[in-house]
Amino acid sequence: MKNKYLPSLVTGFGAGVLMSIPLISHIGCCVIVPFAAVYSLILDIKLNKAELPIKGTEALLFGILTGLWAAFFSSLFDTIITFVTHTNEFVQGLPAIENLIRNQAPASFKQVVEQVILIYKRMANDIQAVGFSSIYTFSILVTNVIIDIIFGIIGGFIGMNYLNKRNNLQK
Numbered sequence: 089m090k091n092k093y094l095p096s097l098v099t100g101f102g103a104g105v106l107m108s109i110p111l112i113s114h115i116g117c118c119v120i121v122p123f124a125a126v127y128s129l130i131l132d133i134k135l136n137k138a139e140l141p142i143k144g145t146e147a148l149l150f151g152i153l154t155g156l157w158a159a160f161f162s163s164l165f166d167t168i169i170t171f172v173t174h175t176n177e178f179v180q181g182l183p184a185i186e187n188l189i190r191n192q193a194p195a196s197f198k199q200v201v202e203q204v205i206l207i208y209k210r211m212a213n214d215i216q217a218v219g220f221s222s223i224y225t226f227s228i229l230v231t232n233v234i235i236d237i238i239f240g241i242i243g244g245f246i247g248m249n250y251l252n253k254r255n256n257l258q259k
Contacts, residue, residue: 095131096150099124100157103236107158108165110177116162117235122243125154129247140255142248151244152237159232166228171219178224179212 103124107116128150132138138146170176186205193201207223214221
């Protein structure tokens with residue numbers, strides 16, 4: 089049975105779980121997701137007995153799929169943890185974010201800055217009151233999808249190069 093999607097689903101789930109751990113979440117996108125993409129190629133070779141050398145399109149596909157799954161699961165677990173605890177790093181860091189935005193934005197953007205801060209405060213109030221903010225969840229999902237796909241693609245090409253070189257050395 090050949091299943092092209094199972095290796096990226098498994099490694100994306102693992103990456104999503106790891107990126108939900110507070111201290112590890114800061115390095116998740118740039119370390120965990122590329123490793124997950126590499127490992128999804130390795131799993132594909134073992135599970136589906138895929139032929140080497142791996143083509144660039146296959147590495148791209150596995151990178152994208154692993155990044156998508158990692159983004160989905162990390163956003164899901166972040167939303168669940170936020171729902172249960174009624175707080176997260178965003179809520180705790182909001183005062184510092186406010187000061188940074190106010191101090192760094194040019195004076196001509198004062199009205200825009202105040203609107204952004206109002207949206208941020210509304211998101212933080214929703215999280216503290218009910219444990220969920222649809223705007224926060226949507227923004228985290230979109231951000232995670234973009235970043236995780238980029239790093240997943242990088243990991244896919246790193247994995248392709250590694251596995252192809254290893255195959256050439258074994259011949």
